[in-house]
Amino acid sequence: MMGGTITLYEAIGGDVAVKALVKRFYDLMDTLPEARNCRAIHPENLQDSEAKLYEYLTGYLGGPAVYVEKYGHPRLRSRHFGAAIGPAERDEWLLCFSRALDETIENPKLRDIIWPPIERLGHHMQNRE
Numbered sequence: 001m002m003g004g005t006i007t008l009y010e011a012i013g014g015d016v017a018v019k020a021l022v023k024r025f026y027d028l029m030d031t032l033p034e035a036r037n038c039r040a041i042h043p044e045n046l047q048d049s050e051a052k053l054y055e056y057l058t059g060y061l062g063g064p065a066v067y068v069e070k071y072g073h074p075r076l077r078s079r080h081f082g083a084a085i086g087p088a089e090r091d092e093w094l095l096c097f098s099r100a101l102d103e104t105i106e107n108p109k110l111r112d113i114i115w116p117p118i119e120r121l122g123h124h125m126q127n128r129e
Contacts, residue, residue: 007062025100038092
């Protein structure tokens with residue numbers, strides 16, 4: 001914390017909160033029937049996907065830049081070109097993220113700050129009609 005300003009990462013509870021958000025996100029993706037299309041484009045074992053999303057969100061929310069240090073610039077869209085992400089997969093991913101955010105981040109104002117750029121990211125990742 002510098003000059004009284006804190007990051008979103010700090011405001012939501014840091015590492016513990018990001019881990020809880022990511023874990024819940026993948027639990028939902030793995031269990032919700034309405035997320036089946038999104039789940040189908042992921043590997044059978046979600047462990048690596050979960051680790052990478054955790055690392056990405058940690059830096060994105062203002063915590064340590066773990067993802068960038070390991071992999072360089074995120075280039076998320078190009079890294080996902082191999083996955084067919086159409087409207088169904090996009091909307092299912094957003095559904096899982098929205099529910100995970102609601103269930104793990106207590107403060108509604110913080111959720112309201114986090115959600116719009118995540119929603120834009122979901123739409124940006126779509127690479128099929």
